[in-house]
Amino acid sequence: MGVLRYVAKRLGLYLAVLFIGLTITFMLPRLMPTNPVDGYIGQLQSRANGTLTSEAIAEMRTNLEQLYGLNGDIFTQYVGYLKRVVLQFDFGPSFTYYPQPVSAMILNALPWTLGLLLTATFIAWVLGNMVGLVAGYFHKKRAASVLEFLGILLYPIPYYILAVTVLLLLAYIFPIFPLSPTFPVGQMTPEKIGMIFYNSLLPGITLVLAGFGWNILSMKALAVATTEEPYVTYARLKGASNWTRMTRYVFRNALLPQVTALALSLGMVFNGALLTEMIFSYPGIGLIMRTAATGGDYNVLYGAITLSIIAVATAGLVIDLIYPLLDPRIRHK
Amino acid sequence: MIRLNDLKISYRIGSRVIDAVDGVSLTIPEGCIVGIAGESGSGKSTLMKAIYGDIQAPMYISRGSIDYGFKGSDGKPVTTANIRDEWFKTISYVPQSSMNSLNPVIRIGKQFTDFPGTDRDKKRVLERATAFLGKLGLPAEVMTSYPHQLSGGMRQRVMIGLATFFQPGLIIADEPTTALDVVVQKEILMLLMELQEEMNNTILVVSHDMGVHYQVTHKMLIMYAGKVVEYGDTESVFADPQHAYTKMLIDSLPTIGDDSMRGVMASAAGAGGDRAFGVGTGLVEVKPNHFVSLANETAGVPA
Numbered sequence A: 001m002g003v004l005r006y007v008a009k010r011l012g013l014y015l016a017v018l019f020i021g022l023t024i025t026f027m028l029p030r031l032m033p034t035n036p037v038d039g040y041i042g043q044l045q046s047r048a049n050g051t052l053t054s055e056a057i058a059e060m061r062t063n064l065e066q067l068y069g070l071n072g073d074i075f076t077q078y079v080g081y082l083k084r085v086v087l088q089f090d091f092g093p094s095f096t097y098y099p100q101p102v103s104a105m106i107l108n109a110l111p112w113t114l115g116l117l118l119t120a121t122f123i124a125w126v127l128g129n130m131v132g133l134v135a136g137y138f139h140k141k142r143a144a145s146v147l148e149f150l151g152i153l154l155y156p157i158p159y160y161i162l163a164v165t166v167l168l169l170l171a172y173i174f175p176i177f178p179l180s181p182t183f184p185v186g187q188m189t190p191e192k193i194g195m196i197f198y199n200s201l202l203p204g205i206t207l208v209l210a211g212f213g214w215n216i217l218s219m220k221a222l223a224v225a226t227t228e229e230p231y232v233t234y235a236r237l238k239g240a241s242n243w244t245r246m247t248r249y250v251f252r253n254a255l256l257p258q259v260t261a262l263a264l265s266l267g268m269v270f271n272g273a274l275l276t277e278m279i280f281s282y283p284g285i286g287l288i289m290r291t292a293a294t295g296g297d298y299n300v301l302y303g304a305i306t307l308s309i310i311a312v313a314t315a316g317l318v319i320d321l322i323y324p325l326l327d328p329r330i331r332h333k
Numbered sequence B: 001m002i003r004l005n006d007l008k009i010s011y012r013i014g015s016r017v018i019d020a021v022d023g024v025s026l027t028i029p030e031g032c033i034v035g036i037a038g039e040s041g042s043g044k045s046t047l048m049k050a051i052y053g054d055i056q057a058p059m060y061i062s063r064g065s066i067d068y069g070f071k072g073s074d075g076k077p078v079t080t081a082n083i084r085d086e087w088f089k090t091i092s093y094v095p096q097s098s099m100n101s102l103n104p105v106i107r108i109g110k111q112f113t114d115f116p117g118t119d120r121d122k123k124r125v126l127e128r129a130t131a132f133l134g135k136l137g138l139p140a141e142v143m144t145s146y147p148h149q150l151s152g153g154m155r156q157r158v159m160i161g162l163a164t165f166f167q168p169g170l171i172i173a174d175e176p177t178t179a180l181d182v183v184v185q186k187e188i189l190m191l192l193m194e195l196q197e198e199m200n201n202t203i204l205v206v207s208h209d210m211g212v213h214y215q216v217t218h219k220m221l222i223m224y225a226g227k228v229v230e231y232g233d234t235e236s237v238f239a240d241p242q243h244a245y246t247k248m249l250i251d252s253l254p255t256i257g258d259d260s261m262r263g264v265m266a267s268a269a270g271a272g273g274d275r276a277f278g279v280g281t282g283l284v285e286v287k288p289n290h291f292v293s294l295a296n297e298t299a300g301v302p303a
Helices: A002-030 A036-047 A054-068 A074-088 A102-137 A142-154 A159-173 A190-227 A230-238 A242-267 A269-279 A285-295 A298-326 B044-052 B122-135 B140-144 B152-164 B182-199 B210-216 B234-239 B244-251 B264-272
Strands: B002-013 B016-028 B033-037 B059-067 B091-094 B170-174 B202-206 B219-224 B227-233 B284-287 B290-292
Touching (some): A002 A074, A036 A054, A102 A142, A102 A242, A159 A190, A190 A269, A230 A242, A230 B091, A242 A298, A269 A298, B016 B059, B044 B170, B122 B140, B122 B152, B152 B170, B182 B210, B202 B210, B210 B234, B227 B244
Parallel strands (some): B170 B202
Antiparallel strands (some): B002 B016, B219 B227, B227 B290, B284 B290
16 A cells, blocks of 8 residues: 555656656756757758758758647647657667667667666676775774775776776787677677676676775775674674674664765766777767767767666656665655 | 673773773672663773673783683583683673664674574574564564564564573673663563563673662672772662762762752762772672772862
């Protein structure tokens, strides 16, 4: 009963966030003083050395406006936009790769990005939390500070430096991994999957290393604070073993904020995708976004931004739905 | 019977050594409730920690010893070295902060089974614990509840249930009712007394509240500056306090209808907040079962 209402409330909130996000994405570019159709026609005109007649331009304008949903007043455009995006996940064709539809481009790239970044983020989270927990629980022991040092060492390195260093080290100096990876397309066979896995290892390692440090430091701080809680002291005085106290007392309680952090970082994978995919020429959303940004491909950008909004909002929904399972205090509200 | 032999407990902080308990010798007989009173920093908690056997750096026993005079669950005599194995078997502990001494994300039932004192058959332990908590006036649902679903009084009952479930010979209660309102406090104290009568074990109760001591304890131990200044049967101590510090503690109990202190306290505190009491070495038996540390008659004189 209460569960249903809780879920319904969260779902409602989720849909509201999506709606607001889509609306802002729609509104923002329209507040700009430039008109994409004018820009596009201007480009064509200059390429054609001004030989286009005004009739041709007028016809092209109607066609383009039709194509990109820019005809009618702003309200008609808005309704049309919502209809296309929500019902058909249709962002129109790409400017650069006309007439390829944006949704197809995004859907092709999505499994690549999600496969690499979700896995890497999750592994970094699990490893970082385990190391951080041990470092925090045994923070009075000198050996544990070595673990913390690992976090302090890794955390401040900017990702691009880390990635380029790893690339140099493991692909150039010690050529264990390919310097310019190749990612096969088309029908998947076991060999192709193995090749993809092998080629993805290097970007994966850099992502794990980059996320690892933050997770260690964060979990360590949480675990140190939790070991001082009266219930942990009491568990010690009850004679509960170090293992029980570390896992069931410190970890279970320190985990709660970390779950939020995980969900948020999973929602933010598209930000991380950009640099990783550029450095390792990995065929995901990041690479598409970069091409779109430099080429002024509005529709692709629309699609990518919408996807980010959906990702972050979905991550928020997932936290909201998982959290009560971990924290009984929220479950019984 | 627990005997403390010239016990001195110190803390080593850097190169400094602080003696928190300084030469305590006394005998606690079996089957009685002993109240321990004294101001903050007088060494009560350190003494309790040492008796419970929770001795870890920077705290250490710098002189003397504790004789426990009872056997552990494996039949061997309990000593400071092996007492940790007896935690929640023959000796248990009721913590000060009952409000947050239970793990907030684990059900109460599980907190009855997650330490080595329980036997392997968790189901049997849970059944027995449910029945036992029932005796303490807690419904069976408590076992499947989380701490936040219980009131403060219920949580403290759970803590007392945890401490008494194994029928330990010695229970140490560190300010067990501090966070509770007076009505619940009385219920908890009555419960503790009932259980003690039933099991006939020894309970050490630390409290700042002289009223609690008067109601509950059989014997009183007054600590001041790391030393025991007075130790004796509660009635005797309250009826005829020997040491100036004990007198002051007992006089600090407010009485309803007595307004002689109105307006006095503030000025008194302003004038001589820094009191010092003389403490001699060793206890002298001034009456049967009533010991006092005879001061060198500097009692009550400001330092």
